[in-house]
Each structure stands twice: as structure tokens, then as C-alpha cells.
Amino acid sequence: MIDELRSSLKKLLEKEDREGAVNLVLDYLNKDGTSVTELYIKVLVPLLQEWECNYKDKVLCIWKEHIMSATIRTIIECCSPFVNKETDSSGRKGKKGKVVVVCPPEELHELGPRMAVDIFRVNGYNALFVGANTPVNAFMKGLQNFTPDYVAIGVSNYYNLVNTAKMVEAVRRTLPEAQIVVSGPALINNEKARKQIGADIYLEDLQSITLLEKGGNR
16 A cells, blocks of 8 residues: 555656645545554655656756655645654653754755654654754754753755764754764765764664664664
8 A cells, every 4th residue: 555655646746736645645644544654764755765857957857856845845744643643642752752853054955854753753752843954053052941862963965964063063062961863865875974973873764763762873
């Protein structure tokens, strides 16, 4: 059923049918018993990773990508009631500690981190999403109020690795007891960058969130 959902959703995204795409996903979540985690890991992430533009005009490719991303963002937000239900039924709500999820300055790709927040919640964490392109000084002020056990930083663009390293340093100074988690496409197959950033834990993908309490990939 997951393969069928992914295939059907891909066609609707290609047609720029936002309403149809949202209704399709909600219908599956309501009737098929598909979990939010399955939806994210087996449907939305692959569609984002595998998307290719067939237009020769690259400007149209940007148009298409933005529309697809906006539709998927809407789908994610519409999943909130299902996230709440799965979180409540797990019996682990907030028991594993507090997590704040953020993107470094100039990083605009936030769909992966946004999905991560929901998976953190379902797996028993009190998770807060700050969002893309977050100024370091504003984030540090917020940390002093939220005082999380984990700070998770998602970085997609390779050019934002320097900003990520600076954010890690700032977190160390502001909240030294917090565990710093990093993830994102910019760090995949990039062990050198992971070491230079100096985080405590590297999560390869959304599925790895379930291993966080065991130390993840250090």
C-alpha cells in the first residue's frame, strides 16, 4: 500500500494538484492505518530525494520544485492530528527529554527538519521546531528558556556548513550540558565535515531518530 501511495502522490505532485495530494494522504492515514513515520520515511522523503526536473528551462524547474515543496509542507502540517494521536497512544509522550530542531543561518531547506520534529514526538520526545534560517543570537536566547536535552541542527546546503559549525560552538557556550545532533544532505558521505563541525551525534536519516537515546551515530 505504501508503494501505491507513493506512486499516486507522485502523479498528483507532477500535476500540481495540491488539494488532491493532501486529500490522498489524509485518506490513507485515516483508512489504511499508515503511520506518520511510514508516510515521511517511505513516501515523502523518497519523493523529495528522487525528484528530477525534465524542463530545459531551469527557471521552470525552480517553479516546479517550489510548488512541490509547498504542497508537501501542507501535507506535513495536515498530519498534526495524526502525530498527536500516535504520540498519545504510545504512552511515551515527552518521557525521553526535550529536543529543539533548527536550521542554521541562510539554510532555507526545512522540510527534513520539520518531519524530524514529528518523528521525535512520536518516539517520546518533547520536540520544538524553530525553523529555517534562524539567527544564532535569537536561537541562543531561546535556548536559555527552553533548555533542551538535545539540539538538532539540519543542514542541506553544503555552503551552510560553516554556519552550522558556528551554531554548534554557540550552543556549547550557551548550553554546555545539551547534546548536539546534526543531520542533513550536506553531511551525507562527508565525514570530514562532520568531524569539523564537532557535534556529539550524527543522524544519517529520519529513521535514526529511534536510535538517539542509544547514542545514534557518533
